Amino acid sequence: MSKAIASLLDQPERVIKRAIMKLEDKNGYPSHDVRHLAENVQKIRLKISQLGLDPDDTTAQELYHALIVKFEQDCQAFDIENNFHALDFQSKAAKAAELITDMDLPQRWVLKSTAAKNLIRQQPPKKLMKLLSYRSVESMLKRENIGKLVIAANRAESSAWQKEFSRKVSKQDSTAFEMRTISISSLRRLPGITDGAPMVYNDDVGVLAVAQNDITDKMRLLGLTILLAEFMMSLSGSNALTKSEVLAWWQDMDGLISNLGGQNVSLNIKDTSLNHAHQHGFTGRILSAGQSYFWKNLLSRYENQLEIEEDKLTYLTNQIAMIKAPIRQPAFEYVEDF
Numbered sequence: 001m002s003k004a005i006a007s008l009l010d011q012p013e014r015v016i017k018r019a020i021m022k023l024e025d026k027n028g029y030p031s032h033d034v035r036h037l038a039e040n041v042q043k044i045r046l047k048i049s050q051l052g053l054d055p056d057d058t059t060a061q062e063l064y065h066a067l068i069v070k071f072e073q074d075c076q077a078f079d080i081e082n083n084f085h086a087l088d089f090q091s092k093a094a095k096a097a098e099l100i101t102d103m104d105l106p107q108r109w110v111l112k113s114t115a116a117k118n119l120i121r122q123q124p125p126k127k128l129m130k131l132l133s134y135r136s137v138e139s140m141l142k143r144e145n146i147g148k149l150v151i152a153a154n155r156a157e158s159s160a161w162q163k164e165f166s167r168k169v170s171k172q173d174s175t176a177f178e179m180r181t182i183s184i185s186s187l188r189r190l191p192g193i194t195d196g197a198p199m200v201y202n203d204d205v206g207v208l209a210v211a212q213n214d215i216t217d218k219m220r221l222l223g224l225t226i227l228l229a230e231f232m233m234s235l236s237g238s239n240a241l242t243k244s245e246v247l248a249w250w251q252d253m254d255g256l257i258s259n260l261g262g263q264n265v266s267l268n269i270k271d272t273s274l275n276h277a278h279q280h281g282f283t284g285r286i287l288s289a290g291q292s293y294f295w296k297n298l299l300s301r302y303e304n305q306l307e308i309e310e311d312k313l314t315y316l317t318n319q320i321a322m323i324k325a326p327i328r329q330p331a332f333e334y335v336e337d338f
Contacts, residue, residue, distance in 0.1 A: 107206075
């Protein structure tokens with residue numbers, strides 16, 4: 001079983017075998033790895049059948065392309081379900097944020113707006129000011145959202161600037177902070193700031209920003225909503241998308257990885273969404289979310305977990321959650337454009 005699981009996770013067999021042996025030993029050898037793998041295969045066969053394919057005669061390429069077609073169809077249905085017809089980034093970001101308001105969104109101890117503004121005054125982000133065409137800090141602070149300014153400054157400025165800003169934050173006393181629900185904003189396209197990752201989070205100000213770039217511009221509403229929900233779910237542990245009828249087919253598929261003819265395909269909706277947005281062909285397919293959840297779900301079967309020094313695959317589960325230790329509170333701030 002270790003060999004099959006290692007193949008699904010693209011990991012060395014010896015690493016997987018050692019981890020599973022320790023888990024089994026700590027828990028009285030319940031053979032959870034065997035059951036987990038068997039259930040994975042059974043669920044995948046069912047999903048392949050539901051896609052109109054033959055579970056005994058389907059290649060990895062055929063499954064991959066069928067998933068992309070299914071996701072495109074669901075994107076269209078999701079738009080109809082939510083009466084959404086816009087294509088521009090700002091509208092998509094705002095609607096995606098609205099759709100996850102039912103989540104139990106987390107709170108953080110974050111800088112008060114006045115404290116964050118004072119820190120920016122003490123340490124002006126000159127590169128960002130130039131990008132935004134501001135000559136004075138006061139003018140920028142008057143017109144722009146402070147949370148998004150801090151996020152953008154940490155992307156635009158040098159590592160030395162970032163380190164010094166973090167040092168200043170750490171020196172603030174408790175009166176500079178408050179408990180506040182994480183808010184969601186959007187960052188319009190800015191060279192060197194919004195390139196790369198579609199989501200940018202800053203824990204100092206408790207703001208998650210959807211960054212406009214080539215990927216988020218191409219993303220459909222469904223894809224953008226999935227990314228937002230995935231991040232917030234990593235903080236709060238709640239599921240944001242269960243109310244959508246369109247997504248019923250994708251439920252309980254987070255950790256499904258198929259291996260057909262020695263080639264892996266992820267049935268995870270986040271992986272499928274990113275493959276769809278990037279327009280990846282089969283050879284460029286993304287598997288990371290499915291692999292992360294496969295390992296996470298296997299670990300969850302064991303009551304007695306590995307010690308930190310024994311777990312060589314921690315990063316697989318850490319790929320799922322970017323931030324931990326949530327404080328739950330059902331409140332929300334809608335998207336505003338930068």
